[in-house]
Each structure stands twice: as C-alpha cells, then as structure tokens.
Amino acid sequence: MKFLALYASPHQGRSNSAYLLDVIIDEILKSDENTAAKCDLTKMRIGACINCGVCRRPDRTGCFQKDDMTPIAEAIAEADYIFMASPLYWWNVSAHLKCCIDRFYGIPFDHFKGKTIHLVMTGESKPDNEGYAIVERSLTNVCNYIGARFEGFFAGASTNTIPAWNNDQLIADAKAIGRRFI
Ligand SMILES: Cc1cc2nc3c(=O)[nH]c(=O)nc-3n(C[C@H](O)[C@H](O)[C@H](O)COP(=O)(O)O)c2cc1C
Numbered sequence: 396m397k398f399l400a401l402y403a404s405p406h407q408g409r410s411n412s413a414y415l416l417d418v419i420i421d422e423i424l425k426s427d428e429n430t431a432a433k434c435d436l437t438k439m440r441i442g443a444c445i446n447c448g449v450c451r452r453p454d455r456t457g458c459f460q461k462d463d464m465t466p467i468a469e470a471i472a473e474a475d476y477i478f479m480a481s482p483l484y485w486w487n488v489s490a491h492l493k494c495c496i497d498r499f500y501g502i503p504f505d506h507f508k509g510k511t512i513h514l515v516m517t518g519e520s521k522p523d524n525e526g527y528a529i530v531e532r533s534l535t536n537v538c539n540y541i542g543a544r545f546e547g548f549f550a551g552a553s554t555n556t557i558p559a560w561n562n563d564q565l566i567a568d569a570k571a572i573g574r575r576f577i
Pocket residue numbers: 404405406409410411412413481482483484485486487517518519520521524526554555
C-alpha cells in the first residue's frame with residue numbers, strides 16, 4: 396500500500412506532531428508491501444486558494460496556480476492512505492496545513508474517494524480541549540464532502556514540558572496506529 400505523509404509544523408527537527416507521524420510511518424514501513432512518500436508543507440511553495448473558480452470550469456484544467464501543490468495533488472492521487480501532521484494552533488490546524496486543505500478544492504474529488512485521511516495533531520492542552528473537537532468536526536465534514544473518511548490521532552499533552560519523544564504513552568499509541576497497516 397502507498398502512504399503519503401504531509402508534515403505541517405514549522406518546528407524544524409523538533410516537531411512533536413512530525414515525530415509521532417514518523418513513529419507511525421516507521422511502523423508501517425516494517426511491511427515490505429508498504430511505501431511512503433513524505434512532504435514537508437512548511438518547506439514547499441503552496442499559494443493560498445483565491446476562489447477564482449478556474450478549477451470549476453468545464454474544461455477542468457485544474458488550479459491556475461502552478462506551484463508545489465501540483466506534486467502533492469499527484470501524490471494524493473497515487474496514495475492509498477494520506478497522513479497529515481499538524482500542531483493545534485488557535486483551536487485549528489496550522490496555516491501551512493490549512494493552505495494545503497483549501498487547495499484540495501482544485502483536485503478532482505474522485506482522487507480522494509474511498510480514502511482515509513489521518514491527522515496526527517499535538518497541542519499543549521489535554522485531549523478534552525475543545526480545539527481537537529473543533530478540528531475533528533471540521534475535517535470530518537471536509538472529508539465527507541470530498542468522499543473520504545477522517546480519522547484523528549489527537550495527542551493532547553503538555554508538549555512544552557514533556558515533548559512527544561519523551562512521552563512513552565504517545566509513542567505507544569502512535570506505534571499501535573502504524574501496526575494496523577502491517
Ligand atoms: C500560534 C500558536 C497557537 C497555539 N494554539 C494552541 C491551542 O489553541 N491549543 C493548544 O493546546 N496548544 C496551542 N499551541 C501549542 C502547540 O499546539 C503545541 O506546542 C504543539 O504540540 C506543537 O506541535 P509541533 O511541535 O508539532 O509544532 C499553539 C502554539 C502556537 C505557536
């Protein structure tokens with residue numbers, strides 16, 4: 396199976412959400428049947444959607460913006476599973492991920508059909524913080540709209556005090572998610 400991992404934290408080399416997604420992907424790659432492509436959205440040039448309507452024209456030439464969303468759209472079409480990692484920012488996903496999700500609008504929705512989109516999200520707050528519920532509700536609706544299914548791993552913990560790489564419970568939870576695919 397083909398996995399796509401999209402990273403959306405500006406924390407370079409010390410991202411909690413990226414760390415946990417890497418734990419999941421490392422586990423997934425224990426099966427020779429699986430391959431994974433990784434893209435760091437924070438290092439890519441992805442313009443904000445401007446709702447120009449070009450992607451809705453009958454000739455379907457796609458988004459008029461020719462930037463790094465083009466290879467991501469191709470990777471989405473090829474992937475069986477899409478994983479995304481983001482910190483919780485102001486009760487929402489990071490700006491990098493939001494920009495990418497807005498640009499889903501310019502990708503034919505049948506490229507998402509039947510796929511599961513997973514989000515690994517870390518935050519300072521505990522899992523009962525409303526931020527995670529807001530993100531879950533929002534992305535569940537986005538996924539329903541494009542014909543996909545949403546699944547969240549909301550790793551709410553005091554990441555500033557105990558980073559994810561020192562949190563045995565979060566690491567065990569991430570490994571368990573990865574093991575489901577091997
Ligand atoms: C701009 C900004 C907004 C944040 N908003 C929240 C928030 O609403 N709730 C929360 O629990 N943590 C919030 N945080 C903390 C981050 O979610 C937390 O540090 C996260 O684990 C970082 O993940 P990362 O290392 O993958 O970037 C915020 C941090 C920043 C910089």
